[in-house]
Amino acid sequence: MSDRDLEVVDAELLDDHLPEVRKDRAPALSQPEDDPDAWLSDQAKEDVNAGIADGTRAGYKGDMDRFADWCAAVGRRPMPAASQTVTEYMSYLKRTPRPRTGRPYGPRSMDRIIASIRSAHRAAGHKPPDTMGARKVVVGYRAELANANDPAAEPRKASPADRTVLRAALAELDRTTLAGKRDAALMLLGHALASRGSELVPLDWPGNFTEQPDGGFKVRVYRKKRKIWQNVPVVLDPEPELCAVRAVRALVAALADEGHTEGALFLRMDRWGYLAPPMYRHGKPIGDPDGRMTIEAASDIVQRSIERTGLPGRWRSHSSRRGFVKSARQARVDIVRIGRHGGWKDNSTALIGYVDEDDAEGEHNPLAQIGQAAVQRDEEQQ
Template structure:
């Protein structure tokens, strides 16, 4: 995450030790190939293809790398392979002030990618990172053998129908905020959406009424960069019906004079819609009042934590919960993937399904046992 920082102090340049002459700079790309250049227009096109969150994370990673290089008298650009290896070794052993723990292996993988990407952007050949990656590999194994939770990727806990039923039971759905929070969680589950796909929804622009009483929702699958039309059918359990929840929210917003535009709006503690926000005297936030992805995660976390259920609850919990609900209902993995906008070969989806199938009736050993019992019964007959 971009708010993870390394405890480093900048040292004045004149006090830094000289760089030894045998540290040969990396070869500029332009010296390798006379055609290795891009127009300003092409650079902007490349930049447009990089998610904003990724760009911010990479920028922060490189700033902290440069700060560390300043303290030890090494060159951040172009960096020697040994410099990158040394830096990853340092990160492995250095607790961060915010958490009291070093970075995890996954974040360290991203930091290596950030350094390589920054070299390309500066038109330098990226340094060899084999040594740095070996540091991370050894670190990951040591954490795993120690059964340290940091060895495992931090995943959102799945909010399936059972979890949603409990969480919604704690909401006051007579209020505008309660209607919004219920619609956010239920639509997130029904659409199997990420927070970044749910927050941009507009009414009525993203929705089409269907003859059977359902809704067709047009969702932009951000990671795959494609639009998808998803049919959301009425649920036989009214309290878990995403269609009912969405319509209840739309009606409540209309009572407040909001008839179109962002569906999920920020509210203040008194229930006022889209209150103006400022930081250091300057307006911040979406001018239309649309909530942020972090705000959506906060709603999911707050709503589910009221139940006392343990877990890491984020906006992504609804997407994972859809997979769990669908597998419990016996839905085929291909149908799950296509409804949720996963690629047919998605490793993430397979990982979610494997986790769900390891429990209950879908456990392979449980299925083998049932089959063996059936055969034994037939043999005795």
């Protein structure tokens, strides 16, 4: 998972899930306090660990590895780090191009790195360093980028794959093939559930699906951000080519022809269409042993499918979730109903962030609505 796809979560990570600071990187220091109650049982560590997303934990570990390497190179102590060390590190990241991208870290990634450093200190029993100076570096950096009209100042969001986009993408798929059926079902069900890739990929057939009298089904989805299960009704769509129910049933039937009748719904395939091919790295097997595809693979499918249309944008698995909001807004669905269908809280500021600037055009524009109301009042008074 790339750093730009991780979220800033200032979580309390446990010391056995963080990189050890090697002795050749910095002098070993004793714990600042000796509290006889400052320990956790193995069971408690497991319980805390279960509450931390895998991607967050992996991202924080990588951040601390790189921070420790930099400290070793400049002769500073990574833990417990001085506040000036963290500030200096942010200044270094702001000015230093990364080998992979040729650009420095963006402000959002730097916010996450600060959270990683603080979290690592708490996990190791140290008081987190004061990061006011480091955060001011990031605030100033973000302002510089904004004044220069640099896109890096803005969060990298997936483009919304609404019904118009999906219709164009599906027209480019060969839905007579197993891979085409899978890709169509993945995009349409992701839109219907307003799901993240991390919520879509774990779905099992028939385990997460319950047939409904209206011909549709309810899908039991685990909303990872809120840590809750939700039963989402998916109904038949009047446009068959955009119907998630029909697409899923077509995929299930095709999988049954291949002998796969239960378990992971979205399976990896090789270029020849073979299901769940074994994968190896350095001679060792990798990937889900049952053939379930990864979140990254789901994003690749969405990106590849929509890019065939020539439509500009940043297309990822999250495009389906954002696209659902856009489709629902275009259909004048109440924002509360949109949020409850997609698993947002009623007061979610994140949901408001999904409402694009172009949503304020045309009939949704507040000025246009004010004008229409004024005209209506004048007509009523006449």
